[in-house]
Amino acid sequence: MFGNAIQRVISRFKSPQKVVNICFIVVFLFSTVLTWREAMVLEGAYVANQRNSLDSVATLLDRQLQHNIDNLLFYRNAMQYALQSPISTDRTRKSLADFDLLRTQPFWQLRLDMNRSLPMSGVSDEFVNSSPLLDRDEKTLHSELSSALELSYIMRLSDRSRPLQQRMFYASRSGFFLTSTPPANDPKIIALYYRLIAQPYFSSQSPQNNPSRTLKWTHTFAPVFASGQILTATVPLDYNGRWYGVLALDYPIESLHSFLQQAKYDDHEGTVLLYDNEFNPIATSAENLPKHPLFTEPQLAQIAGVVTAAKQGDQGELRMDSRFITWAKLNNFDGLLVKVHTLQEGVQGEFGRISIVLSVLWVLFTLMLFVSWIVIRNLVNNMYSLQQTLSWRANYDTLTRLYNRGAFFDIARALSKQCQQQKVPFSVIQMDLDLFKSINDRFGHSSGDKVLAHAAAMLSDAFRHGDVAGRVGGEEFCIVLPGTTLEEAVKVAERIRVRINSRELLLKQGNTVRISASFGVSSAFEFNDYDFERLQTYADHRLYKAKQNGRNQVCSAD
C-alpha cells in the first residue's frame, strides 16, 4: 500500500530524471542543514568557551584587586580611627618631640620602633609652604603624625609577596610619607616626596577633583619600573572635613604582565590585554605589548560603543575582521579586560580542528553525493531510453516506423468500435507493393528494405491526422480511416498510389526503380459491419482484385 502511494507520487513526475534530481537535492539540503546546525552548536560552544576563559582571568584578577583594595580601605579606616582617638605613649610623645626638632630640616626620618615599624620620611616646613596643595595644620598635625606612626606598625605587615601588589604608601599633605618600601634617610627623601605629591593620583584626590571621595585608578609614568608605567589605586584620607592625604597601592605593569602571562599559561589560545578607561593597553598575556595598536580607531570606537554602555562586571563578545573579541569589565578596576582570538589561533585550537573536520566531512559527503548523482542520473537516463526503445519496439516496426501488426490491430479494433458507437463512417485501405519480390531478387534484400521504408514514408505523408497506418505483412500495409466514407477512402488510396508511383527511387549502384502498389478499400457503411478484421478481409479481397486487374490501381468494389 505504501509502495503504491510512492509509485503514484513518482508517476506524477513524467521523467524519472526529475525524481532523481529532487531526491539528491533533498539529501544535499538535509546534509547541509544538519552540518550547519552542527556548526551553530559548535559556534555556541566556542563563544561560551571564550567567555569562560576570559571570565576566569577576570574573576582571578578581580579577586586579587579586591583583596588589595580591602587592605587599602582597612588602612584608611585604621588611620581614621587613630585620628579620632590618637594613642599617646612615651614613644609617640618622644617621636612628636623629635618631629618638632626636625620639621625645619630639608629632609628627616622618624621611627617609632627600629624592629617593628616602618620609618616615616618627611620634608621641611619651607617645602610644605611652597605648595598650595600642602598644609601643615598645627591643630591636627600631632594627631596625624601619631596616627601615621601607629599605621607604620600595621603597614609593615603588608604582604609584598602577594601577586600584583608592589608598594603601599600614605602620602600626607603635611609634608611626610609612609611607604612599605622605605627609603634611606638621605636627600632622596625630598625627591621621593615631591614625586608622590606631583603625581596626578595625589591631586586627583583633592575634594574639588574627587567630590564623591571614591577610589580612583591612575595609569602613570614611573621611571623606577622597567616598563616605566605604573597603575595606582588611591583613596583619600579625610577626617572631620579635612583632607589629610592619600593612601595608595602601586601595581607595576610588570606584575600585571606576569599575572596575565600566568593566565595565558593556563589557557593557550588567544591574547588577553588589560586596557585602562581610555582604551590604552596596560598589560598583556603576550611577551610584550603590541608595537602597533591592535585596533584601528573605528574599531576602538566600536568596542567603546559596546563597552561604555555596559555595567561593571559585564562581559560580551564581538567579531572584528577575522578576530573574535571577548571583553569583560572588571568589578574592581576602572578598565577593561579584552581577549583577542585570531582566526589562525582558532584554526589551530580544539574548536578549529573540529570545525575543519566537520567542513571536510561535509565537502567529502557533498562530493560523494555529486558523484553518485552523476552515476545514478546516467544509469536512470540509460534505463529510461532503453525502456523507451523497448516500448517503441513493442509497438512499431523498426524498418518502416509504422505500427507493427499487433499494435495496429489493437488500435484499429478500438477505432472501429468507437466509430460504431458514434455512428460515423469507418473505412479500411489494404495496400500491397507490386512485384516486390523481383526488386529483392534484382537488387538484393537491403534495396528491398529501402523500397519498403520509402513506400511507408509516402504512405504516412498522404493520410490525415486521425488516420492510422500499420505494416501488417512483409510488403503489406493497412490504413484505417475513422469518420471516412468509402468514396473519401478511395480518394486517399488513389492519392497514395499516385505518390508512390510518381517518383523513381535510386537504389544501389546507380540503379533506379519506379515502384507501384495496389489497393483494396472497404467501408463499414457498405457492409453495415464495423468488425475490423472482416473489413480488412473485404479490403484484402479487393486488393487481390486490383492485382488481378493489372496492379497499380485502387479497387473498392467486389
Ligand SMILES: Nc1nc2c(ncn2[C@@H]2O[C@H](COP(=O)(O)OP(=O)(O)OP(=O)(O)O)[C@@H](O)[C@H]2O)c(=O)[nH]1
Ligand atoms: N526486402 C524485404 N523483403 C521482404 C520483406 N518482407 C517480405 N519480403 C519479400 O516480399 C516478397 C513478396 O513477394 P510476393 O508475395 O510474391 O509478391 P510480389 O512479388 O510483391 O508480387 P505481387 O504481390 O503479386 O505484386 C517476398 O519475396 C518476401 O521475401 C522485408 O521486410 N524486406
